[in-house]
Amino acid sequence: MDTFTVILLSVGLAMDAAAVSIAGGVTVREGRARTAITLAILFGVFQTGMTIAGWYGGSLFSGYIEGFDHWIAFLLLAVIGGKMLHEGLKGEDGAAIPFDRVPVLLMLGVATSIDALAVGLSLALLGSEILGPAIVIGIVTAALSLLGFWIGTAFGDRNRDRAAILGGIILILIGIRILAEHLLT
Secondary structure: OOHHHHHHHHHHHHHHHHHHHHHHHHHOOOOHHHHHHHHHHHHHHHHHHHHHHHHHHHHHHHHHHOOOHHHHHHHHHHHHHHHHHHHHHHOOOOOOOOOOOHHHHHHHHHHHHHHHHHHHHHHHHOOOOOHHHHHHHHHHHHHHHHHHHHHHHHHHHHHHHHHHHHHHHHHHHHHHHHHHHHHOO
16 A cells, blocks of 8 residues: 555544544643643554554455455445544534543554554455554644644644544545455556
């Protein structure tokens, strides 16, 4: 997978974490710097780990489905992207999240990285390497989460839905690109 695609994929995956971080920036009043850094590290580590876990899972059975693996990758990315797009378009209720509780943070880490698990599976099905893309995904997620937190602090939560919409569109476009590459070659 080329660098440009990995970066686009990383940005798409990071949108959920960035949106949650924006919400954190909007709601957290005390310990902002600590919360911003905690969210960035947490989301980056979870995205990296879940991408690798999905890749290993996909590697176990990729030989059985290599004839139609591009369709699976397309469908996974399209469904994930469509879900993000739908959630961004319908909007969220903006309820405050208790960002100072470890169980809440762990649940947020898992919830925002489920998509990375599916992407890791897709990468395995495509025969892609995992370590480089997983590290880029984690770094981009951490950076965008940190940025998102401070955007939330500065501008409120009006950008959260746009981030989900952009992330969904990016994932759908990557899925279409994967499908087109396999069908046109």
